[in-house]
């Protein structure tokens with residue numbers, strides 16, 4: 001290996017453990033990275049799971065206690081792919097050990113936890129990022145570039161939805177493996193922290209900060225069997241959440257998320273309406289950006305569907321040839337590539353823990369507003 005190795009330790013071998021392992025393996029094949037990501041160790045709770053994961057993805061070693069992994073001298077970066085209730089403790093230990101940290105979203109269960117994490121990484125001066133990966137889908141990055149070029153003019157409206165349908169059955173238990181998202185003690189919240197956090201991160205990246213929100217939430221199934229206790233227990237997460245927002249730039253926001261939209265598996269969409277142009281994006285068709293430009297001659301004016309595969313489009317010169325698209329997993333490859341470039345250049349890679357903490361504050365304000373049935377002001381810092 002001619003390049004300097006960058007040894008990664010991944011904690012959590014589930015959905016995101018797989019997505020990130022895939023990204024570390026591919027990033028240096030497609031991007032000219034200053035360092036070579038190395039799958040040095042993975043960590044699961046049992047030796048059987050950890051060994052199987054290490055074998056499948058090509059990790060050099062494995063651990064069953066994340067603390068041991070964090071202490072290891074041969075690990076440069078800790079990647080947190082475990083449920084939300086573990087992020088804080090692992091991040092604090094990793095920061096104290098001087099490791100770079102890549103943490104899954106949401107940063108924490110709430111802003112109070114997030115604040116401690118931001119403080120820890122900034123005090124330790126360790127590189128850090130949070131996997132709000134949708135920023136790095138080329139069509140979404142292109143939307144950012146078009147907005148930053150001023151092509152939309154003044155923005156009036158921002159609309160986002162994230163719709164799923166997997167918790168409709170009242171027979172579905174809560175808690176434990178695979179179902180921790182329904183357990184507030186582990187997840188922190190329901191769709192607000194899980195799905196809307198993505199929408200909020202993208203929205204603030206594209207359209208600036210959010211000042212105030214007014215929200216409503218609902219828990220449609222009030223009780224479910226808890227997998228860990230075996231008892232029927234109250235469900236305390238938000239199954240659905242809708243909120244209005246006022247952005248700092250004067251535009252109005254409308255956000256909705258639910259796991260009760262029959263027929264939708266992961267329908268993340270956003271639309272932005274500006275003075276001169278509008279943009280629309282849809283995760284189910286993620287390589288396309290819909291664009292309407294009022295400056296077009298009226299006889300041909302209309303929504304166009306931009307196939308984001310040309311070489312001059314974000315990230316696309318690294319992949320195939322124009323016309324051939326990429327997918328969901330590539331957003332993680334892009335985040336690895338940007339993070340490794342940032343490390344070598346001594347630059348932060350957004351979203352940092354501090355950036356992600358802004359999203360925590362919006363989530364907290366949304367849940368507060370829903371509880372109080374009042375507008376809530378988003379905290380800063």
Ligand SMILES: NC(=O)c1ccc[n+]([C@@H]2O[C@H](COP(=O)([O-])OP(=O)(O)OC[C@H]3O[C@@H](n4cnc5c(N)ncnc54)[C@H](O)[C@@H]3O)[C@@H](O)[C@H]2O)c1
Nearest residue numbers: 012013014015016043044045081082083084104105106131
């Ligand atoms: N960026 C995204 O789009 C995205 C998508 C899905 C999940 N996530 C986030 O990623 C994180 C993990 O979610 P997931 O869907 O991969 O969950 P998952 O349930 O599929 O996997 C989590 C894994 O962590 C393991 N684990 C739990 N506690 C552990 C511990 N103490 N030590 C070692 N392993 C432990 C579990 O056994 C499980 O294998 C969550 O924070 C979630 O919000 C982000």
